Amino acid sequence: MVVNKKFILAGVLVAAVLVGGALIINSGGAPSGPRLRVFAYDSFVSSFGPGPRLVEAFEKKCQCKVDLVSAGDAGLILQRMELKKDQPPDLVIGLDQLTQFTAEKRFQWKEVDVDHSTWFERFHDWPSRHFIPFDWAPMGFIYRPSRTQPFKDFEGMLDKKWDDRIALQDPRTSTPGMQFLFWVLSHFGEDDGFEYLLKLKRNGLRFAPSWSTSYGLFQKGKADFVFSYATSLLYHRIEEKETDYAFVQFDGPHPMQIELMAIPASCVSCELAESFLRFLLTEEAQSVIASRNYMYPVRHVESFAKLEAFLPKVDTFPADRFEPLAQKQLEILQRWDLLLRK
Numbered sequence: 001m002v003v004n005k006k007f008i009l010a011g012v013l014v015a016a017v018l019v020g021g022a023l024i025i026n027s028g029g030a031p032s033g034p035r036l037r038v039f040a041y042d043s044f045v046s047s048f049g050p051g052p053r054l055v056e057a058f059e060k061k062c063q064c065k066v067d068l069v070s071a072g073d074a075g076l077i078l079q080r081m082e083l084k085k086d087q088p089p090d091l092v093i094g095l096d097q098l099t100q101f102t103a104e105k106r107f108q109w110k111e112v113d114v115d116h117s118t119w120f121e122r123f124h125d126w127p128s129r130h131f132i133p134f135d136w137a138p139m140g141f142i143y144r145p146s147r148t149q150p151f152k153d154f155e156g157m158l159d160k161k162w163d164d165r166i167a168l169q170d171p172r173t174s175t176p177g178m179q180f181l182f183w184v185l186s187h188f189g190e191d192d193g194f195e196y197l198l199k200l201k202r203n204g205l206r207f208a209p210s211w212s213t214s215y216g217l218f219q220k221g222k223a224d225f226v227f228s229y230a231t232s233l234l235y236h237r238i239e240e241k242e243t244d245y246a247f248v249q250f251d252g253p254h255p256m257q258i259e260l261m262a263i264p265a266s267c268v269s270c271e272l273a274e275s276f277l278r279f280l281l282t283e284e285a286q287s288v289i290a291s292r293n294y295m296y297p298v299r300h301v302e303s304f305a306k307l308e309a310f311l312p313k314v315d316t317f318p319a320d321r322f323e324p325l326a327q328k329q330l331e332i333l334q335r336w337d338l339l340l341r342k
Contacts, residue, residue: 035065036272039081039089041074043212050292057288058279064272073210074259075173078103081264088266090273093134093280095260096175097319098182098326100131108265112274114281118299122319131260134280135295137229138256138314139179141166141248148224150248154187154196164204167214167223172333176211179255180227181336182322190332198339207340229257230314235294237310247312256316259295 045051045068055066071080074094081089095103103109109130116124123133143150151157157166169177185193201207206223208214218226225248236242261280263273279285286297290304297304325332 033062033064034269034272035067036062036091036269036276037067037069037087037089038091038093038273038276039069039071039077040093041077042070042072044094044293045070048292050288053288053292054280054285057284058276061279062272062275064269066276073173073212074175075099075171075178075210078106081107085266088264088268090267090269091261091263091276093259093261094175095131095262096179097131097258097260098178098322098329099175100128100260100262101323101326102329103262104130110263110265110267110270110274112263112277114278118281120298120300123298126319131262132277132281133258133298134261134286135289135293135297136256136258137231137295138254138316139176139183139227139229140250140254140314141225142218142228142232142245143225143248144244145246146244150225150246152248153250154184158196158199158203160203162203162205162224164206165224166200166205167217167226168200168205168207169211169214169227170207170209171336173209174211174214175257176214176227176229177207178329179257179322181332182325183255185325185332186317186322190335194335194339197336198342201339201342229295230254230312231294231296233312234307234310238307247314249312249314253315253317253321255322256314256319258319 040051043049051068055068059066069089071077071094074096077092077094078099081092111129112132113129114132116126119126126133141150151159151162168180171177171181181197184196187193188196206214206217208217211228214223214226215228217223230247233245233247236245261277263270263277267273280289281299283299283301286299287301287303289295290297290301
């Protein structure tokens with residue numbers, strides 16, 4: 001999702017201009033030349049996130065101008081593309097392995113051949129040539145041990161003492177919310193899974209519109225748990241020097257979010273988009289992404305490897321575990337809509 005990918009955006013975004021509901025980040029001193037238009041989620045684009053640093057480094061190499069446009073929460077990127085058909089992006093950053101199936105149905109995308117040999121083994125056989133991973137993290141619940149003791153499984157979340165004390169995200173607008181929804185449906189089966197979700201809703205659990213909003217509830221003490229990234233612990237330790245945060249380990253695998261980038265077939269600066277995509281896979285860029293986005297890189301990065309000792313070892317599902325559910329995402333979200341009305 002930190003005050004970059006993982007925490008609430010606060011204050012004024014440096015060098016940002018509000019244009020048609022989107023924040024556009026322009027680094028001031030880049031040379032004139034070809035322009036690249038990139039859509040990304042808000043915290044990637046923010047002055048706290050990796051976007052501005054990556055743009056600055058790339059502009060020095062390409063002698064070009066990069067317009068980094070915030071599309072809001074990652075779950076809203078495809079909606080932004082629909083609304084901005086007259087100003088299409090050349091590159092999209094922030095889809096994940098679940099939303100890619102909807103993206104494939106709604107838009108056409110260019111193929112990109114990349115060398116997987118420098119990536120971690122889990123990505124060596126990555127199947128898509130349209131959607132390219134750039135970071136990832138296990139997902140689960142974050143809490144503060146000094147304030148509470150955690151539940152240990154899904155059934156434990158139904159305990160009445162957690163009524164209104166667990167912050168979740170709405171899967172219609174949030175990719176972490178989609179991860180949690182599919183985790184539940186995979187664990188229980190679809191029908192029993194929706195029955196379980198209805199129980200959570202009747203317990204007063206919060207379904208925030210975005211990851212940032214839900215984490216804000218947690219940070220302000222309005223929730224004891226928040227569904228988030230295991231790597232969120234690093235932000236608190238490194239940026240806040242705070243160790244009173246922990247990750248709830250369930251028995252069995254956890255979901256993991258793999259963040260993706262892709263080039264729409266409607267791109268204008270297509271070659272430049274591919275160059276930027278490839279740059280984001282270099283060790284230089286992966287180091288920035290790991291340190292500013294607080295996510296695992298897709299390749300070995302020395303600076304991040306030293307930090308892994310502070311992270312829990314989390315068993316995760318294979319990347320394609322939720323693919324059958326993702327293929328019928330629209331039907332599932334319609335059931336979600338009905339659940340919210342009950």
